[in-house]
Amino acid sequence: QKEVEQNSGPLSVPEGAIASLNCTYSDRGSQSFFWYRQYSGKSPELIMSIYSNGDKEDGRFTAQLNKASQYVSLLIRDSQPSDSATYLCAVNVGGSARQLTFGSGTQLTVLP
Amino acid sequence: ETGVTQSPTHLIKTRGQQVTLRCSSQSGHNTVSWYQQALGQGPQFIFQYYREEENGRGNFPPRFSGLQFPNYSSELNVNALELDDSALYLCASSWGIDTGELFFGEGSRLTVL
Numbered sequence: 001q002k003e004v005e006q007n008s009g010p011l012s013v014p015e016g017a018i019a020s021l022n023c024t025y026s027d028r029g030s031q032s033f034f035w036y037r038q039y040s041g042k043s044p045e046l047i048m049s050i051y052s053n054g055d056k057e058d059g060r061f062t063a064q065l066n067k068a069s070q071y072v073s074l075l076i077r078d079s080q081p082s083d084s085a086t087y088l089c090a091v092n093v094g095g096s097a098r099q100l101t102f103g104s105g106t107q108l109t110v111l112p
Numbered sequence: 113e114t115g116v117t118q119s120p121t122h123l124i125k126t127r128g129q130q131v132t133l134r135c136s137s138q139s140g141h142n143t144v145s146w147y148q149q150a151l152g153q154g155p156q157f158i159f160q161y162y163r164e165e166e167n168g169r170g171n172f173p174p175r176f177s178g179l180q181f182p183n184y185s186s187e188l189n190v191n192a193l194e195l196d197d198s199a200l201y202l203c204a205s206s207w208g209i210d211t212g213e214l215f216f217g218e219g220s221r222l223t224v225l
Contacts, residue, residue, distance in 0.1 A: 043216040102154030
């Protein structure tokens with residue numbers, strides 16, 4: 001079992017819709033969770049971090065964390081073509097955030 | 113504020129050669145982490161440097177080594193290159209060692225022939 005799993009996609013949504021990206025992780029000791037966005041040919045960019053169960057909202061982005069289910073998700077409301085990118089879920093390993101384990105990413109395409 | 117810069121951006125080496133990749137951390141950041149990203153995969157942690165010392169290492173062999181300098185810049189060295197070392201090498205800086213809020217450079221694309 002991979003430590004961090006994401007649906008590879010591709011995921012396509014129409015402009016204005018809600019995009020839902022999901023991630024599961026295997027280490028119950030994980031405490032820090034991150035979503036990075038990576039445009040094609042570019043480096044990852046942090047868009048959300050979440051540390052406690054529940055929802056965390058930042059503009060059009062909402063991160064949701066459920067530690068009991070070992071599940072973290074990212075919702076993008078009012079999706080825009082500029083949101084088209086690969087979204088990487090990252091989780092700390094062994095109780096320390098110094099080493100992140102990334103999923104393989106979900107490729108999102110927002111159709112105009 | 114200066115972002116994370118990496119050099120070179122692209123390079124081609126042959127199997128068995130050695131390579132050095134360089135990274136300047138973002139202004140104010142004292143910690144540098146290196147990640148390897150193979151095509152179609154997420155980044156994989158190589159190691160982290162803090163106060164010029166290695167401060168955590170992923171599942172990479174000893175031929176991957178690094179340095180951090182007093183100005184917080186860093187180098188990644190890979191000896192005895194193998195074909196599977198072909199990847200994007202990402203440097204990320206942060207303030208402090210125990211944070212996953214990383215700022216990545218644009219990476220060095222290494223091709224091993």
